[in-house]
Amino acid sequence: xxxxxxxGVHPSENKLSAGKKIEPMALPKQAVFPLSQHIGAPAVPCxxxxxxxxxxxxxxxxxxxxxxxxxxxxxxxxxKIDSVIDASGYRKPAIFIDVVGDEWEESIDRxxxxxxxxxxxxxxxxxxIKDAGVVGMGGACxxxxxxxxxxxxxxxxxVIINAVExxxxxxxxxxxxxxxxEQILMGVSLLMKAxxxxxxxxAIENNKPDAIALMTEKAKNFPGIQVVPLxxxxxxxxxxxxxxxxxxxxxxxxxxxxxAVGAVVQNVGTAYAVYEAVIKNKPLFERIVTVTGKSxxxxxxxxxxxxxxxxxxxxxxxxxxxxxxxxxxxxxxxGKALLNAEVPICKGSSxxxxxxxxxxxxxxxxxxxxxxxxxAACPMGLEPYLxxxxxxxxxxxxxxxxxxxxxxxxxxxxxxxxxxRPLLDWVRLCKNTVGGIIRERNMKK
Amino acid sequence: MxxxxxxxxxxxxxxxxxxxxxxxxxxWSFYAFGMGAVIVTAVSVASCVFFEWAINKYIxxxxxxxxxxxxxxxxxxxxxxxxxxxxxxxxIIIGALFAIGVVKMTFGGLGCxxxxxxxxxxxxxxxxxxxxxxxxxEVGQMTAYADAVTAATPMANLADTSLxxxxxxNVGGSLGEVSxxxxxxxxxxxxxxxxxxxxIPVSILVTVFALTGLLHIxxxxxxxxxxxxxxxxxxxxxxxxxxTDYVTxxxxxxxxxxxxxxxxxxxxxxxxxxxxxxxxxxxxxxxxAFVPLIxxxxxxxxxxxxxxx
Numbered sequence: 001x002x003x004x005x006x007x008g009v010h011p012s013e014n015k016l017s018a019g020k021k022i023e024p025m026a027l028p029k030q031a032v033f034p035l036s037q038h039i040g041a042p043a044v045p046c047x048x049x050x051x052x053x054x055x056x057x058x059x060x061x062x063x064x065x066x067x068x069x070x071x072x073x074x075x076x077x078x079x080k081i082d083s084v085i086d087a088s089g090y091r092k093p094a095i096f097i098d099v100v101g102d103e104w105e106e107s108i109d110r111x112x113x114x115x116x117x118x119x120x121x122x123x124x125x126x127x128x129i130k131d132a133g134v135v136g137m138g139g140a141c142x143x144x145x146x147x148x149x150x151x152x153x154x155x156x157x158x159v160i161i162n163a164v165e166x167x168x169x170x171x172x173x174x175x176x177x178x179x180x181x182e183q184i185l186m187g188v189s190l191l192m193k194a195x196x197x198x199x200x201x202x203a204i205e206n207n208k209p210d211a212i213a214l215m216t217e218k219a220k221n222f223p224g225i226q227v228v229p230l231x232x233x234x235x236x237x238x239x240x241x242x243x244x245x246x247x248x249x250x251x252x253x254x255x256x257x258x259x260a261v262g263a264v265v266q267n268v269g270t271a272y273a274v275y276e277a278v279i280k281n282k283p284l285f286e287r288i289v290t291v292t293g294k295s296x297x298x299x300x301x302x303x304x305x306x307x308x309x310x311x312x313x314x315x316x317x318x319x320x321x322x323x324x325x326x327x328x329x330x331x332x333x334x335g336k337a338l339l340n341a342e343v344p345i346c347k348g349s350s351x352x353x354x355x356x357x358x359x360x361x362x363x364x365x366x367x368x369x370x371x372x373x374x375x376a377a378c379p380m381g382l383e384p385y386l387x388x389x390x391x392x393x394x395x396x397x398x399x400x401x402x403x404x405x406x407x408x409x410x411x412x413x414x415x416x417x418x419x420x421r422p423l424l425d426w427v428r429l430c431k432n433t434v435g436g437i438i439r440e441r442n443m444k445k
Numbered sequence: 446m447x448x449x450x451x452x453x454x455x456x457x458x459x460x461x462x463x464x465x466x467x468x469x470x471x472x473w474s475f476y477a478f479g480m481g482a483v484i485v486t487a488v489s490v491a492s493c494v495f496f497e498w499a500i501n502k503y504i505x506x507x508x509x510x511x512x513x514x515x516x517x518x519x520x521x522x523x524x525x526x527x528x529x530x531x532x533x534x535x536x537i538i539i540g541a542l543f544a545i546g547v548v549k550m551t552f553g554g555l556g557c558x559x560x561x562x563x564x565x566x567x568x569x570x571x572x573x574x575x576x577x578x579x580x581x582x583e584v585g586q587m588t589a590y591a592d593a594v595t596a597a598t599p600m601a602n603l604a605d606t607s608l609x610x611x612x613x614x615n616v617g618g619s620l621g622e623v624s625x626x627x628x629x630x631x632x633x634x635x636x637x638x639x640x641x642x643x644x645i646p647v648s649i650l651v652t653v654f655a656l657t658g659l660l661h662i663x664x665x666x667x668x669x670x671x672x673x674x675x676x677x678x679x680x681x682x683x684x685x686x687x688x689t690d691y692v693t694x695x696x697x698x699x700x701x702x703x704x705x706x707x708x709x710x711x712x713x714x715x716x717x718x719x720x721x722x723x724x725x726x727x728x729x730x731x732x733x734a735f736v737p738l739i740x741x742x743x744x745x746x747x748x749x750x751x752x753x754x
Contacts (some may be wrong), residue, residue, distance in 0.1 A: 006748055011450055168450065250749035332450040352492065352554040355449060366456050366514060367556040373454070375640075381747040383696065403747055411448030418454040419556075425446050 001206060003231040004241040005250075007379035009412045011234055011333065013207055015170045016292050022179055024303045025146040025289075025316060027099050031074045031307030034086045034094040038141040040066030045095055051078045056105035059095050062130070068143045069133040070348075073285035073305035076100040087329040087336060087343050094344075097307070109280040114182050116221075117238035118190060118278065125194040125278055130276030131411040133347075134284050137269030138162055138237065139262060139330055141348040143272055146213075148194045150259045157262030158199040159192050160246050161271055164230060166205060167331025170351045172288040173268045175301040177204070177211040179274055181218040187275035188225055195264050200225040201246050202268070205232045223382055234333060239265050241379055251435035253406045269350075289313060289345055293354030295321035303343050310352050311341035327359030333411050363420035374413040374423055380406050384413035387421045391430030400434050407431055456555070459691075460515035466521050466634035467686065469627035474530070474620040479587035481530030482620050488534055500550045516555045520544055523563035526572070526621025526682055527726070529581045531593045538572055540566040561693045561734045564683075568726050581617035582698030600678045600722035604669035611676040621682050621687055628681040632638035641689045644701035649684040650675060652709025660717060668717055680712065683725035693733045693734035699737075707734050 016316040035042040041063035053059060053072040061069040076099040084094040102313040104110060120128070130145035138407060150156055161184075165173040177184060184202075192200045202219070204212050206229050216227040230236055230245050239258055241250045258265055266274075269287065276282040285306050292299040297318025306312060310327070314320050320341070328335040329343065330351055373383040382403060390399040404427065474482040497517040501507045511517075524544055528537065544566035552558040571578045582593035599606040599616045610616050614624025621628075635641045658671040674680065679687075688694060688708055695704050708728045715724025 006746065009452065011452070044541070136620075252749045271547050326449065327448055328447075334447045335447055335449065337446075337449070353449075360449070363451065363455065366511075367554055369456055369459075369516075369556040369691045370694075370696065371459065371691040375696050375745055378745070379748070381745045381750075383745065403750075406748065409447075415450065416449045416452050416454065418459055420451070420455070422446070424448065428446070 001229060001231040001234050002245050004236060004379060005245040006381050007377050007412060008233040008235065008241075009377050009416055010232060011415060013166050014168045014294070015171050015174070016169065016294070017290050017301055018174055020171070020175065020299070022175050022288055022301045022303050022408075023309060025305065026311060027102060027305065028308040028312055029099055030079065031072070031097050031099060031190045031305065032084050032094050032309070033070050033072070033097070033307050034084060034092045034344065035060055035070065036086075036092050036141055037070065037346040038068045038135040040064060040068070040143060042093065043067060043070045045081055047078050047095065051076050051079055052076070053078065053097060054103045054105050056108050056285060058283070059097075060138065066143055066146050068135050069131070069283075070095075071283040071285045072097055073307055074099045075103040076434070084340050085343060087338060087346065087349065089336065090338055108282045111326050114186070115279045116182070118184050118193070122194050122196055123411055125190055126277045126280060127276055129194070132273070132283040133272045134270060134277050136267050136349070137287060137347065138267035139274060139334070139348045139350055144266065144274065147266065148191070150195065152276060154259045155262065156195040156197050156259060156264045158197055158201060158247065158264070159188065159195065160241055160242060160263055160265045161188055161200065161202040161209070161268050162237055162239075162265055163268035163378040164205045164236045164242065165208070166234045167231075167333055167335070167351075169353050170290045170331045171292075171301055172290045172350050174208050174211055176269060176272055176288050177208070177215055181214050183275045184271050185215070185218055185222045185225060186266055186279065187271035187273070188224055190274050190278050191264070191266055191271060191308055192224060196240070198224045202226070203228045203230055203242055204234060204406050205230050206233045235379055235408070235412065238379065238408050238410060240408070240422050246309035256386050258289070284347060287345070287347065287349070289349055290351035291317040292351060293321065293324075294359070295323055295356050297356055306346060308340070308380060309342045309344055309346045313352055314341060314344070314354065316372070321354060321356070323356040323358070325360035326355040328355060333415065334409070364372065365421055366419040368388055368421060371418060373416045374416045374417065377412040377416040379410060379412060380408060382407060384423045384427060387430060388421065388426035396430070396434050396437055399430050400438070404431050404434055405438070454714070456514040456516070460519050462635065462638040462640040463519050463686070464515065464522065465641070467526070467621070467632035469630045470621045470624060470682070471522065471616050473624040473627045474526075477584045477614055478530035478620065478621060479589060481582060481590040483617075484590055485528055485530055485532055485537060485620060486525040486709055488520065488537045489525035489528070489541055490518055490685055492538045493517045493521035493524065494547050496542055496545040497550065498707065505550070510616045511554055514555060517545060520549070520562045523621070523686060524566055525606075526686070527567040527619050527679070529578065530620055531582050531589070531591055531595065532577060533591065536570060536577060540570045543569045547689060549654055555691050559736075561687055564687050564726050564729055568743055570728060571726070578675070579694060581619065582617055583617050592627060598678070598722060600716075603673045603677050603722075606673065606677065606707055608672055608676065617636055618699065622679045625676040625681045628685050632685045635685070635689070642698065642701070644685045644698050645689045645694055648702045648705025649688060649709045650677060650680070652706050656679045656710065656713040657717070674713070674716065678716075678723045679725040683708075683729055687725070688729050693736060695736055695739045695743065697740075697743045697745045700739040703743065704732055704736065709734070
C-alpha cells in the first residue's frame with residue numbers, strides 16, 4: 001500500500017466520533033466572524049453596525065487576490081465591528097451579528113437534489129468559487145481560487161483530494177465522505193475542470209475502509225476520478241507528503257509550490273464546499289466540526305454555522321468535563337491550545353479537542369541520548385535534535401544551512417522523543433528567527 | 446504548543462529493553478562461570494549506580510534522578526560483560542568509577558559522553574591490569590570465584606577451538622562475550638522492540654566475515670576461518686551491545702553503515718596483524734572519536750533534494 005517515503009510516526013488514532021452521523025448544530029445567539037480566516041490579506045467589512053443581513057449575505061470583501069470574502073452564516077442585525085480572540089490566540093478584528101430568525105438569501109438553492117451536470121467554463125467555475133469565499137478546509141485556509149489559478153508557465157496534471165485525515169481524533173472529513181459522497185465527487189469533477197485536467201485522485205487512509213469502499217463505488221460514475229487507499233501514517237495529510245504518497249513526486253523546497261510537480265491538492269471538505277458554491281450558489285458559511293475528547297460524554301460531528309462559539313459545541317456534546325486541562329482547536333498533532341472556549345468556529349476549524357489535565361502534562365525533560373529517533377521520524381529528512389540545539393545556541397546561520405526553513409512543523413520529532421525534549425518548540429523559535437533574517441536580507445537586495 | 450500528544454517512549458523504556466536483551470547472555474554467564482559471574486555482575490552494577498548517584502548528589506548537587514533512567518545499570522552490566530569472572534573486587538570498583546566518574550559524568554552525564562563508558566573502562570583496566578584482565582576462568586566452575594582455574598583466551602589460538610563451543614559459549618572469556626547464540630538472541634530482542642536498527646550490527650558482522658574470509662583464503666594456516674572470527678572473542682558483544690550505544694554512534698543510517706564498516710575493518714586489522722588477540726574494544730573506541738565527523742558528513746536525505754556534501 002502506498003505512503004510517503006521519508007519518516008513519519010503512527011500516533012494512537014482515537015477516532016472516538018467515527019461513524020457518528022453529522023448533526024446540525026443549533027443557531028448561536030450571536031455569531032462572530034473574524035476578518036482573517038484565511039492565509040493572505042484580511043477581508044474588508046462591507047456592512048456597518050445596524051445593518052440587517054440574511055444567511056449567505058456577504059459581510060466582508062476579499063482584501064486582495066490572496067484573500068477571501070466572508071459571508072454571514074445567520075440572519076440578523078450587525079451588532080458591532082470589534083475584535084475577538086480567535087484560534088490563533090491573537091485578538092483580531094471581527095464582525096458581530098445578533099441572530100434573528102433564520103432567513104436565507106433567495107439565490108441559494110436549498111434543495112437536496114444532486115446535480116451532476118455543469119456547463120460552466122473553467123474560468124466561470126473559478127470565479128464562482130472565489131465569489132463564495134471558499135478556502136482550504138483542512139486547516140491552512142489557503143484561498144481556493146488562488147490554487148486554481150496556476151502561475152504562468154506551469155501546468156496542472158492532476159487534482160489530488162486530501163481525505164486522509166491523518167490527525168488523531170478528527171473525523172469531520174470521514175463523516176462527510178460517508179454522507180455526501182456524490183456531492184464530493186461532483187466537487188472534484190468541478191475542480192478538475194477548473195484546472196483543465198482529466199485525472200483526479202482521492203487519497204484516503206486505510207483506517208477508513210467504509211469511506212474507501214463507498215467512494216470507490218460511487219466514483220464509477222465520475223470519469224477520471226480514482227480512490228487511492230494509503231497506509232496509515234502521520235503526517236500523510238501534509239501537502240508534500242500526500243503528493244509523494246499518491247504520485248511519487250517530491251515538491252522542492254519553498255518557494256516551489258505543488259504545481260511545480262503538476263499537482264493541485266485540495267481538501268475533501270473543500271471539494272464539497274466547491275460543489276455547494278458552484279452548483280447550489282451557496283457561499284462558504286458552514287462546515288463539519290468534530291468535537292471530541294476521551295472524557296467527553298458524547299463525541300460528535302456537528303454541521304456548524306461559522307461564528308458559533310466553541311463552548312456551544314462542547315455543551316451539545318455533553319458539556320465540558322471536570323478534568324479538562326486543555327482545549328485544542330484542530331487535532332492533537334498540529335492543533336493549537338485555545339485561550340478560552342468562546343473562540344468562534346471559522347472556515348479552518350476542523351475540530352475541538354478536550355484533553356484532560358493528565359493528558360496535557362508533558363513528561364519531564366531529560367538529556368538527549370542521541371538515539372536518532374527524531375531523525376528517523378522527520379518526514380522532511382531533517383535532524384531535529386541538531387536544529388533544536390542550534391535554536392538553543394542561537395546559531396541562526398548554521399540552522400539555515402541545515403535547511404530549517406523546510407520544516408513543516410508536524411511535530412513528529414517531539415512526539416517521538418524518548419527524553420521528552422520540546423524539540424519542535426525550539427525549532428519553531430529558530431525557524432521564525434531565521435525566516436525574519438531571510439526576509440530582511442531579501443528586502444535589502 | 447503542538448504536538449499535544451506523545452508516543453510514550455522514554456529513556457528508561459529503551460534502557461529496559463537493552464537490559465532484557467542482555468539477560469540471555471547474563472544468564473549464560475551465571476551458568477558457565479557460576480558464583481564468580483554473579484559476584485562480578487552484582488558489584489559492577491551496584492558500583493556504577495552508586496557512583497552516578499553519589500556524583501549527582503555530592504559533586505553536581507543535582508536533584509534530578511538520573512539513576513532512574515537505568516543507563517547506569519546498563520553500563521554496569523556491560524562493564525561486567527567485559528570482565529573475567531575471577532576479577533578482584535577492587536578492580537571492578539575502579540572500573541566502575543572510571544566508566545561513570547571519568548567517561549560519563551565529567552562530560553555531562555547521559556548523552557554527552559564521547560566514548561562508550563563500559564568499553565573505555567575495560568580498556569583502562571586492560572592497560573592497568575594486563576595480566577588479571579587476560580586470563581579467564583575455565584567454564585563450569587560453579588562455586589569458584591578468586592580461586593577459579595584459569596586459562597588464556599581462546600582468541601590466542603582461535604583456529605583450534607571448536608566452532609560449536611564458540612557458538613554456544615563453552616569457552617573461556619569475559620562474562621558476556623562467550624555465547625554468540627545468547628548475544629544473537631539479544632540482537633533479535635533489540636530489533637523486535639525497535640530499540641536499535643540493523644545497520645550497525647549487521648555492517649560490522651558482514652565486514653568482519655568478509656575480510657576474515659578473504660584473509661583465510663589467502664592464508665589458510667595463519668588466519669582462522671571467518672566463522673571462528675564471527676563467534677569468537679568480543680565481536681558479537683561489541684557489534685550488538687557496545688557499538689550500538691545510542692550516545693556514541695552516528696545518527697543516520699548511512700553514517701551507521703560507515704561506522705560499522707570501519708569498526709569491522711579495524712577489528713580484523715588488530716586481530717590479524719596487531720599485538721592483541723582481541724581488537725573489538727579498540728576498534729569501537731577509535732570509531733567513537735570519529736562519530737561527530739561522521740554525523741557532519743552524513744546528513745539524512747532531505748525531502749526532494751539529493752544529499753548535499
